[in-house]
Amino acid sequence: xxxxxxxxxxxxxLRRAPRVTLTDVRDxxxxxxxGRLVRKKDNMAGQQYNDLRGAGKPPLGWIWGDFYxxxxxxxxxxxxxxxxxxxxxxxxxxxxxELQRLIDLGWLDPSLPIDLTALCNTRQYRCDPSLRxxxxxxxxxxxxxxxxxxxxxxxxxxxxxxxxxVQWASETAIAAVERAGGVVTTAYYDPIALTAAVDxxxxxxxxxxxxxxxxxxxxxxxxxxxxxxxxxxxSPPAVEAARSELALKIGYALPDRTxxxxxxxxxxxxxxxxxxxxxxxxxVVNLADQTLLKPKNPRLLHYYSxxxxxxxxx
Amino acid sequence: MIATMRGVVVARRVxxxxxxxxxxxxxxxxxxxxxxxxxxxxxxxPASPSDNPLQFNGYxxxxxxxxxxxxxxxxxxxxxxxxxxxxxxRFNVRTAxxxxxxxxxxxxxxxxxxxxxxxxxxxxxxxxRKQHLNLADCFDKLRTAVYECSEELTKENRQPDPEKxxxxxxxxxQANRMRLLEKRRHSMKKEGxxxxx
Numbered sequence: 001x002x003x004x005x006x007x008x009x010x011x012x013x014l015r016r017a018p019r020v021t022l023t024d025v026r027d028x029x030x031x032x033x034x035g036r037l038v039r040k041k042d043n044m045a046g047q048q049y050n051d052l053r054g055a056g057k058p059p060l061g062w063i064w065g066d067f068y069x070x071x072x073x074x075x076x077x078x079x080x081x082x083x084x085x086x087x088x089x090x091x092x093x094x095x096x097x098e099l100q101r102l103i104d105l106g107w108l109d110p111s112l113p114i115d116l117t118a119l120c121n122t123r124q125y126r127c128d129p130s131l132r133x134x135x136x137x138x139x140x141x142x143x144x145x146x147x148x149x150x151x152x153x154x155x156x157x158x159x160x161x162x163x164x165x166v167q168w169a170s171e172t173a174i175a176a177v178e179r180a181g182g183v184v185t186t187a188y189y190d191p192i193a194l195t196a197a198v199d200x201x202x203x204x205x206x207x208x209x210x211x212x213x214x215x216x217x218x219x220x221x222x223x224x225x226x227x228x229x230x231x232x233x234x235s236p237p238a239v240e241a242a243r244s245e246l247a248l249k250i251g252y253a254l255p256d257r258t259x260x261x262x263x264x265x266x267x268x269x270x271x272x273x274x275x276x277x278x279x280x281x282x283x284v285v286n287l288a289d290q291t292l293l294k295p296k297n298p299r300l301l302h303y304y305s306x307x308x309x310x311x312x313x314x
Numbered sequence: 315m316i317a318t319m320r321g322v323v324v325a326r327r328v329x330x331x332x333x334x335x336x337x338x339x340x341x342x343x344x345x346x347x348x349x350x351x352x353x354x355x356x357x358x359x360p361a362s363p364s365d366n367p368l369q370f371n372g373y374x375x376x377x378x379x380x381x382x383x384x385x386x387x388x389x390x391x392x393x394x395x396x397x398x399x400x401x402x403x404r405f406n407v408r409t410a411x412x413x414x415x416x417x418x419x420x421x422x423x424x425x426x427x428x429x430x431x432x433x434x435x436x437x438x439x440x441x442x443r444k445q446h447l448n449l450a451d452c453f454d455k456l457r458t459a460v461y462e463c464s465e466e467l468t469k470e471n472r473q474p475d476p477e478k479x480x481x482x483x484x485x486x487x488q489a490n491r492m493r494l495l496e497k498r499r500h501s502m503k504k505e506g507x508x509x510x511x
Contacts, residue, residue, distance in 0.1 A: 172444075172446060172447065176446065215342070232344075233347060235347070235351055236348075237351055238355070238356050241356050241357050241358070241359050242357075245357065245359045247376070248359065250446065251376050251379075251449050251452065253375075271338050272340065272344070273338075274340070280338040281340075305341055307341045
């Protein structure tokens with residue numbers, strides 16, 4: 001009995017069991033419970049007090065009590081709206097105006113790639129993974145209303161030539177950056193990799209090896225493999241074609257990239273598993289001794305290289 | 315964590331810029347994800363005008379079109395008075411190298427209301443609150459205009475297909491037969507109402 005696998009034992013049981021009918025394919029008692037539903041007596045349970053009606057509103061779901069019992073937790077059975085409120089992803093926005101300001105005031109160095117880590121290091125932008133925030137969202141506010149930067153055509157444009165790596169970008173924001181000669185890439189960071197990326201110093205001080213980035217979840221794979229969003233998993237020729245298409249659509253001439261001085265910087269891209277430029281997953285950064293500790297164990301190398309097959313030889 | 319590793323490599327400190335772009339290649343690097351790009355997988359974006367003089371492939375050389383910006387009309391106080399959000403594009407239809415003669419002619423006929431005495435086609439937009447979006451709208455209007463002319467020309471100049479002609483003739487004959495049949499039926503219906511004494 002002990003030598004047989006669970007599958008074998010299950011099949012043996014089935015062979016000896018009487019005929020299985022539909023009534024046998026039902027939940028055990030107590031397996032599923034319905035959440036509490038809103039009843040008639042619960043009507044107006046909350047914000048009807050006069051003074052509060054005109055005031056600044058509390059977080060979604062708060063009904064007159066402490067903040068740890070919002071409506072959707074008291075009534076989990078009411079799934080018709082905001083059921084997934086705790087699962088939703090947030091992307092704190094960063095406008096082009098803010099980005100240009102950070103560059104002009106010296107917070108960011110445009111001669112180096114600008115990614116989430118560089119932005120968080122300025123402390124002018126904040127991304128908190130514990131609040132379901134998943135990275136930078138680039139918005140196009142300030143694409144044309146930045147009066148100090150005027151180009152030959154008489155239009156005021158976003159002028160910095162940057163290599164940007166963000167997590168979400170609108171089409172017009174991508175257009176504004178590419179028009180100036182820059183590069184935008186959208187890349188996914190899973191929560192653990194994100195924790196390392198937003199505060200690398202804290203991560204290194206823990207003594208933990210640099211994590212490897214995992215692939216995006218199923219509902220985001222489509223976004224990051226699309227060249228129109230400049231996804232990091234899209235093929236480079238498709239991204240080139242999307243660049244030309246966007247230039248035709250918005251109506252600007254793509255700048256030629258013969259400036260070799262910045263070519264290496266603009267062409268720099270992280271590997272899909274990499275969190276920091278120049279550092280590989282699995283390395284431990286020893287700040288006290290200013291050294292890097294790299295693993296040699298084949299199992300670790302196999303894991304950190306992203307391979308899935310069971311063989312330990314990498 | 316480090317103690318359980320069989321061995322450890324301690325790297326010396328390297329200069330910042332030299333190691334910045336040193337490439338780590340994992341199992342999911344972009345070249346492995348897209349090894350052989352089939353030509354159908356990459357969308358073809360036109361980089362020059364179409365060879366067919368009646369066809370427009372969507373290519374507009376933005377450098378050859380003059381863009382200018384001015385303040386928009388309507389309510390809005392200080393913002394609408396000061397910020398140049400209205401986008402205007404203009405180019406001379408006669409001297410445009412990216413349009414074939416047929417397209418030029420048709421464009422001049424259909425959009426004469428947007429062309430001034432010098433032959434400049436002028437398109438303006440103040441549809442949105444943003445300058446760059448208005449500029450995109452201008453190009454959208456221009457592209458649509460040229461596409462419409464191109465579609466009209468293609469439709470007018472299409473050659474009738476010989477097989478199609480035969481099919482059409484057979485269909486016309488069938489339609490005629492049905493028409494006569496219905497006429498006879500209707501006539502019989504009317505006759506059937508007459509009283510025969």
